[in-house]
Amino acid sequence: MSETPPPAALSDRAKWQAFAVAVSVAALTILDLSKVNVGLPSIEKSLGAGATELQVIVAGYALAFGLALVPAGRLGDIYSRKLMFVIGLSGFTAASLLCALAPSIEALVIGRILQGIAAGVQMPQVLGLVQQLFQGEARGRAFGVFGATIGVSTAFAPSLGGLLILLGGPEDGWRLLFWMNIPLGLAAIFFALRLLPKRSGPRVRSNLDLIGVLLLGVATFSLLFPFVLTTGGPGDSPLRWLWLASAALFGGVFVWWELAYQRRGKSPVVHFALFRKSSYRNGLLLATAYFGALPAVFLISTLFLQEGLGLAPVFAGLVSIPFALTSAITAFIGGRLVQRYGRALVVFGLVFVIIGFSLDLVLAISLPAELAPWGMGAALLIAGIGGGFVISPNQTLTLADVPVSEGGVAGSMAQLGQRVGTSIGVAAATAMYFATILRESGTEVELVAYQDGFRNALLISIGLMVAALALGVFDLNARRRQRLVPSGE
Known part of the structure; x- marks a missing residue:
């Protein structure tokens, strides 16, 4: 096989072919974040899983994902994004086989954690490759397609999961998910080896800060682990929150070490100069809040539709399709409009998402049980219109001022923020959902308990979305003030 030419020598067709490979694998990774949610009741029956094991299957994947992101992104920047991409993709495929064959819940949990690590290795390379392959308006269009793909993957995953369970049966249908x-x-893997550019550009002499990687890993683990253990049941120990003190301690030591390491003339894991760029900092925080809300909404909706309203998994998954379709269309449009409207486009999108989620809450608990799924689907259609104007434009704005040489680690930090948001948001929403149902388990009309659980959980997600809107408005005002300040001042 002939060596792939460097990015600068690639034709537009070759660039888009490489992009197609990268974004397809990103979609496969994101699908596994949410399609497994539909299979949780089936896994519970098949393997006798408890609430803690089910929570680890969902949140443990996100935890492992987050732990691998930054070191993998750094390795891709230093050595080869293509190599790291193929390593991550191969590991993801092998871990999926382990999950599919899992004879016990313990084996499935181990397989899911390995899947998460592999996904965390490959995802930073996707964002780094987009930075590497495209500039200017072409980068905005690429992120538009990327955002549409991620939006469709996130929202369509429950439907796909439900269909696979229908095909495979209620007991072992979940194995088809893997x-x-x-x-x-x-x-x-075949197309990645054939089409991805071999090198990220000229080889830069650098180093991998192993102590920094270890400190960041411990801090990330300590931050996310108590949320993995949060199920909303009576067995949740309050001592789990002590892990947050460990996260603060190791996070502080990590910052101290990185700054000292950089003063010695070496290259740290995270260049904190990135956070002095307001476009990067504000975009990362906004995405963290947004992804704290979005996956939780789909998970709670799926649980409510199956457990509260008695829908089969395939029909419960269909309710999210309107979000998938509208967000895909508007994400593609948003990639073309972001250069013209900037952060205002993201703010507009967030307003629509909040309206849609609020309608989802009201219609789910006010309509008769037979009409509630239709009302929820209509509300999610409205939310999807806004969702497409958030993900891809925010990605473009967040990475706009980041040098290509830092694309992998900058993208991995953004992804880490998303995984932190997802883990915390999903844990908080599911804990509230199950805690409410357990508290009201004596209610004569059981549907009322499920409706109350859905309402309380969704209010958490709406609150996170409002926080994302506040960050978007803050960034929009900051950008306007910067334009008003004369360049000489």
């Missing part, structure tokens, strides 16, 4: 990754992963 079997589907294997042929897709093998095909993606």
Whole structure:
């Protein structure tokens, strides 16, 4: 096989072919963040899983994902994004096989954690490759397609999961959720080896800060672990929150070490100069809040539709399709409009998302049970209109001022923020959902308990979305003030 030419020598067709491979694998990764949610009741019956094991299957994946992101992004920047991409994709495919064959809940949990690590290795390379392959308006269009793909993957995953469970049966249908990754992963490995550019550009002499990687890993683990253990049940120990003190301690030591390491003329894991760029800092915080809300909404909706309203998994998953379709369309449009409207486009999108989620809450608990799924689907259609104007434009604005040489680690930090948001948001919403149902378990009309649990959980997600809107408005005002200040001042 001939060596792939460097990015500068690639034709537009070759660039978009490489992008297609990268974004397809990103979609496969994101699908696994949410399609497994539909299979939780099936996994519970098949393997006898308890609430803690089910929570680890969901949140443990996100935890492992987050732990691998930054060191993998740094390795891709230093050495080869293509190599790291293929390593991550191969590991993801192998871990999916382990999950598909899992004879026990313990084996499935181990497989999911390995899946998360592999996903965390490959995802930073996707964002780094987009930075590397495209500039200017072409980068905005690429992130528009990327955002549309992620939006569709996130929202369509429950429907896909429900269909696979229908095909495989209520007991072992969940295994198809993992079997589907294997042929897709093998095909993606073939095309990655053939189409991805071999090098990220000229090789830069650098180093990998192993102590910094370890400190960041411990801090990230300590931050997310108590949320992995949060189920909303009576067995949740309050001592788990002591892990947050460990997160603060190791986070502080990490910052001290990185600054001292950089003063010695070496290259740290995270260049804190990135956070002095307001576009990067504000965009990262906004995405963290947004992804704290979005996956939780789909998970809680799926649980409510199956457990509260008695829908089969395939029909419960169909309710999120309107969000998938509208967000895909507006994400594609948003990628073309972001250069013209900037942060205002994101703020507009967030307003629509909040309206849609608020309607979702009201219609789910006020309509009769047979009409509630239709009302929820209509509300999510409105939310999807706004969602497409958030993900891809915010990604473009967040990375706009980041040098290509830092694209992998900058993208991985942004992804880490998203995974932190997802873990905290999902844990908080599911804990509230189950805690409310347990508290009201004596209610004569059980549907009322499920409705109250759905309402209380969704209010958490809406609150996170309002926080994202506040960050968007703050950034929009800051950008306007900067334009008003004369350049000589």
